[in-house]
Amino acid sequence: MTTPPTPPNLEQNTGITVYITTKPGTGGTIRQVPEDFIVQELTNREEQDSGSHLICTLTKKNWDTHHLVRDISRILHISQQRIGWAGTKDKQALTTQKISIYDMDTPELERIRLRDVTLTAVGRSNKKVSLGDLWGNRFKIIVRQIAQPVDEVDTMVGLTTSQIKVVGGVPNFFGIQRFGIQRPITHIVGRKLVEGDIEGAALEYIARPYPGESEEARQSRQYVLDTLDFKGGIGKYPLRLRYERAMMTRLVEKPGDYAGAFNALSPNLRKMFVHAYQSYLFNLILSRRLERGMPINEALPGDIVCFKNAAGLPDPTRMQNVDEDTLDGINNLIRRGRAFVTGPIVGYETPMSGGLAREIEQAVIEEEKVDIEGFRMPAVPELASKGLRREIIIPVNPEYKVTEDKLNTGYSAVELEFDLQRGAYATTVLREYMKSDPAADHILKGK
Incomplete structure (x- = not known):
């Protein structure tokens, strides 16, 4: 019996522990040239x-x-x-x-x-033009530098595509971009903020070195972590680390004011940390559901579903708890693309599921020692989050073509084309095909 592929450590550290497909991955790289990653906005304007x-x-x-x-x-x-x-x-x-x-x-x-x-x-x-106008995006992506010959790649990609189409999509994980590709710590900073450890959150973001960074960045971060010499750190940090430098400047002006240091960042950037922590918990809960063999394209008693809105998108404000009496009707709506099983974006008022889904949600909250009330964020109330729910499947119907890699002699390439609704990550589709380390996949991105 073939052992299912195991996601790389980088993904597992962000709560993604499974694939929905079982076939081997192609490996390869993306974005060798910008034209390898084409994105066209889909709107009804x-x-x-x-x-x-x-x-x-x-x-x-x-x-x-x-x-x-x-x-x-x-x-x-x-x-x-x-x-x-x-x-x-x-x-x-x-x-x-x-x-x-x-x-x-x-x-x-x-x-x-x-x-x-x-x-x-x-x-x-x-x-x-505003966010409400966006339905989603059409992606045309080329994966290059695949070592296997074209016929083998064609078989692998065909089998993976078939499995995705049987399910009707892929798990709606938050992609690695949510956490940082070279330094995936935004969710760790968010956890510390929710726990009320503002100093720890600031030092994690400013000073925690990470292997994926340059030697210069690692050494300068380690210096500040060891000495808390923020004035000296400003002189040592590369200019590109402008957010960390801005926070240290605040700490030089007002020593010990770690909450004030976060105010050196834009409101959207500050909120990103808490959102990343919520994304990590969502990924982990969704992974556990899949590990237990529970479907993402079918509701079970106790699940909470949301419904499609007038724009054809999942609406997390219109939800319903599923019980034995409503199960068949809800699953009929799911098959027709009018309802979606959801998972929690944990906050202080997030509605939680019943049944098996509730067991998973509660287990993750207990294992991760999540303080639900901590999301009220009394130390930084502008970052408070009530929470909500999010659909656990991305409907997708990928098309593909396997060719010789025209930019890299002796390699194969895969051209993928698919539409995704807004809020979904193309990398969650790509990972099912490539099954490789996202950091390696993005080497050619220059990040």
């Missing part, structure tokens, strides 16, 4: 001929979305708040999405001459 917002199609390569919006606003001499977009897209990729610019005329776009950026006006609207 229909633009008009008039309106206060100019609607544009933005195609970019090797650009961080936030940095690009900043540069566009500077070129146009406008506030960043006048630019709307539906989602942040990958940097090391070729991506296409819609953006809106308030009170702007088409000829003004000619001033934007940025490398690897194309901005084309497609209409106008009285409604800015």
Whole structure:
């Protein structure tokens, strides 16, 4: 009997301990060139001929979305708040999405001459582009440098694709990006924040060295961890570690004010730590469900399901507990793609399941020594989280083609194409095919 593949330590440390597929992985690398990772936004927006917002199609390569919006606003001499977009897209990729610019005329776009950026006006609207407009994304991804010959890879990928299609998707894990690829500690920082150990959280983020970093970064972090010499640390840290440097600057100005040090970060970045901890717990609970052989595409008594909204997306505000009387009806809705089994994003008011699902949820909370009330965050109340629930399956119907690798002689390549609803990670699909260390997969990303 073949032993099921075991996820690498990096994934297991973020709560991902299983695969939904049983076939061997291809290995390989992604993003050798940006064109290997193409992302096209999927939206139902229909633009008009008039309106206060100019609607544009933005195609970019090797650009961080936030940095690009900043540069566009500077070129146009406008506030960043006048630019709307539906989602942040990958940097090391070729991506296409819609953006809106308030009170702007088409000829003004000619001033934007940025490398690897194309901005084309497609209409106008009285409604800015925002997250609510985004249904999801279409991905076209090439996995390169696969050592096995084309025919063997074709067989492996075909079997994995068949297993995914039988289930109807893959587990809705939070991908490794949520935790940090080179230094996956955001959930550890979040745990300490929830536990009220603000000093420990700050030192974890500022000073804990990690093997995936450069020697310079590891040595400078170790120095600060050993000495708590934040003033000296500012001089030693590489300039790229700007968030850590900003926190240390606050600690030099106000020694011992670790909560104040976190205020040197943006609100979104501060919230990221707590969200990462919640993501770790979600991943772990979902992994345990799969380890016990429980389905993700079918409800069991005690499960909590959510329903599809008008946009065709899972709506975690519309939930129902499943019992013996409602089980058949709910599973009929699940088969039709109108309902989804959920798992908990743990917070101080998260509704918890019953039955076998509750046993798993409670076991993880006890094993991880989770303080539910800690999510009220009295020391940093702006980070408090009530919690919610999230669907445990990503519906996906991948298509593939196996070819010789045109960029690497003697290797095979896999071209994958699939659509994902917003909030889902493409890496959760890729990991089922590659079954390799995400850190190694991303070597070519330059991160």
